[in-house]
Amino acid sequence: MTTLSYSPWQTGGLPLLNVAATCAATHALGPGLRAVVWVQGCPFNCPGCVAPAWLPMRQARVAAPEELVAELLAHLQVTGLTFSGGEPMLQAVGLARLITLARQQRPLSLICFSGFTLDQLRRKPPGPGAAALLDQTDVLIDGRYVANQNDQRGLRGSLNQQIHYLTDRLIGFDFATGPRQIEVQVGANEVLLVGVPPRGAVTLVEQALKRV
Template sequence: MEGKLRIAGTVAESIVDGPGFRYTVFTQGCPHHCPGCHNPQTHDFDGGTEMKLSVLFADIVKNKFVRGVTLSGGEPFCQAEPLFTLAKALKEDGRHLMAFTGYTFEQLLELPDPYVQRLIGMLDLLVDGPFILAERDIELRFRGSANQRVLDVPKSLAEGAPVWAEQYR
């Protein structure tokens, strides 16, 4: 697998970044700069380190107990092309895929980068919307503020509109 991804880091075994036992990739670079962001060190597009996709993929699949992968950040959709390449290989390997984004689902659909659409098509779940400090709620599952949604991506794409993953509403 060719290509590189700029990352802030990874967590090889997570139970807090999505359903089940997962691997989390924290991408580097974010245009949103949400006040109160949980990962402000990921904002600088020149920060972090570059990692070969083949090395990252091998690290993810070496643990047979990891069934899901979460793309977090930073803003994953700023690196849609390499993430699509990775996501496609992970999906072919039977992994559940989830991403966090500061964009809304509707905004993502309007972005001109064709790889954004392709990456969305690989996802099972999407947590969308910026973190809003005034709406922070630590009781919410997989999201930091009440404005954010946990979306069922296949249903959302079929409907052409955001569809909540009801178990996370």
């Protein structure tokens, strides 16, 4: 039996990712058509988190970056990736490997969400690979979610979170005040709510699904 270790997950020295969910195509998490990886596990437990099932540090789907690249780039019109979770910076080694491999196939943009601030990531990163992932990131949306600062606009969950343009690739996109979009994507074994939902949206979707 293979032994897995967290941050990063690895076997035989090769980085793996502990994945909560993926989405091969969405317009709800950044400009253009994007593919998304949500990782499993987060240390923050922010009140009002929209994905509480993805907080525990438990094994979900363990996959190699090489496997995920083929899945995420299956749609030929995908122009960018978005990393969220969970906490991506706990699995920075695997995610940095993933975006490196993906960019060998096409010139993708990268948006990354993190509960850690940019200053924390630079001064005292939570694990290996954070600097490498930041080097690959075009836009970092950082900081913990604070429910009473949710202004219902843009891709940041709450006003305390900062939007850092680490490159000029996505400089023309309004991450702070643009209208939010959400998509409900129904798969064979799961229903994904994709996007940064307005207050109350998660409850409404859950209630609607119970009536189906």
